[in-house]
Amino acid sequence: MQVVPQGDWKRTHNCGELREGNVGAKVCLMGWVNRYRDHGGVIFIDLRDRYGLTQIVFDPSDYPDIFDIGDSLRNEYVIAIKGNVRNRPEGMANPKLPTGMIEVLVGEVKVLNVCKSLPIAVNEEGDEDERVRLRYRFLDLRRERMQKNLIFRSKMNKVVRDYFSGKDFLEIETPVLTKSTPEGARDFLVPSRLSKGSFYALPQSPQLFKQILMACCYDKYFQVVKAYRDEDLRADRQPEHTQIDLEMSFPDEEDIFSLIEELMKKMFKEGLDIDIEPPFRRMTYEEAMLKYGCDKPDLRYDLEVTDVTEVVRGSDFKVFEKVIASGGRIRGIRVPGGAAMTRKKIDDLITYSQKLGSTGLAWMKVNEEGLQSNIVKFFNKEKQQGFIREFGAQPGDLLTFVAGRAADICPILAAVRLEIARRMEMKPLEEFAFAWVTDFPLFEWDPTEKRWAPMHHIFSMPRDRDMKHLVDPDSDDYDPAKVYGRLYDLVLNGVELGSGSIRIHNTGLQQKVFDVIGIDEETAQERFGFLLEAFQYGAPPHGGIALGLDRLLAIMCGESSIREVIPFPKTSTGTCLMTGAPSTVDKAALREVGVKVNIPQEKQVDET
């Protein structure tokens, strides 16, 4: 096949553009052969670019000299054609295509490039193993699904930038080569050639820089920015992900909430033409844990956890009494219509809960006469009435119970709750269920390390009313467990979309927080002295949030993995199947940065 230069040919239209109004026009199109239909006498080709498909026709009765070229075209060849737009014959229009009323009769053709036989089809959505798609990502990205997702992503980026710019926010870039930031994750390290033995870290977020920008008077900052964390991957976690990062001076929580709610409203309206209705639901961390068992509840499903410890207390059911005696709780979920579940289905649910670590899952069916199950006999009439009252049970419901320490049963109840929604094929209350979860504890006790650990990041402002539990370690009120922060998470459909807080802007208070988690002044100076120093020169009160753009886009695109909205993602072992990254480097390159590889021989990657 003869490949020829493009020469002075210019596209007059793209492949999604021509309509009946263009009939009679002489046009030049360029694109990929999406599919060819050779009828021996006449050849149809769907020419594709990212704007659409246009049917072009090779007809030997009109242009016999180029027919052989048309005959030799194959999928994904890149061609340029010149020809006349004409109406399709009566009854031959294709209503599935926007360009389906017309076709272009090819008068001249240039083959700009050929294509090898394809490992995966571009012109249809394959269901191949993801490793094949990632290996041939350059083909996968040509497909409609990925095009749609990436174009959507670009559009949303513009909405975000327009939105913040329109509100006087400044997009200010922060370094990628920086100092280790104090998030909890492992840093990616980059060796320094000029300072051998020293390393940059890739930022886990621009956290410290954006706080310093507040101290610098840039009172409204935002950035669409990559963040890097060297931790294990998941469907919703990549080693590099993109955040919509922002920070404001002099805000309170409501300022942040309404700012983000309006952004979400705009993105959903412009991206999906869906109206979402702020304000979003708000609940405290404690409420979320109690009612849903987790801090990122999926509120699409109308299922709540009910604590029935006080109803149970004093019953004849030894299993529950034992748990209560040791300080545990009895909590359960009412399953509307669940009484119709077969014994087998209930057993499956029990097995599921046990796999999660529960000791069991008790249950009772609710019918017109009352409660029915093998354990009802342990509860007197009054307690049975108590269950019906507390759960708000209706005949036809199933009541489930899990017993244990609150910290142990919360995650089980959270998972069982979602499993019930799935198995009962519950109809979502709404397609997109947003919520703000607020007032997280600032610290949690780490039993293995025997010390207080920060539950979120360490620059979050404690609530005013909790200061007394923090400021004076010698006072009777001192108790880090009772200190809650001005923290907030944005949750959508059970996914943590973002996290933020009102920050500490006062070095004295900041050191009090460091004291709790065992960071002395010297360590604090060494790790983020620059921030503390900046705060001594007139730092304003400030706060902000960072949203996970990949997660948001995945939900909006209806994808179950963020890899579907990232052009070149990594596999679960952090490798890129297309480029082969990460890879070994020359010894000379290592020497130059003063790094020596020291790993067990058998683990060394073969360089061939």
Place this chain on the structure above:
RNA sequence: GGAGUUGUGGUGUAGGGGUUAACACGCCGGCCUGUCAAGCCGGAGAUCGCGAGUUCAAAUCUCGUCAACUCCGCCA
């Protein structure tokens, strides 16, 4: 670090001790002047992820290993 699922022509699947390793799509060739998932005929293409073991015999059974995915740990 742990658990689970998966791995068979280019792609997706079937086959579960002895088969000529089957089917669909794709690919190549031929026929065909109105298709649009075109149609019809023919053909090529697989040492069944890799390595050991059991067996007269392994794609098939066992063990190990690698890879992908999902989850736990981890990631505020």
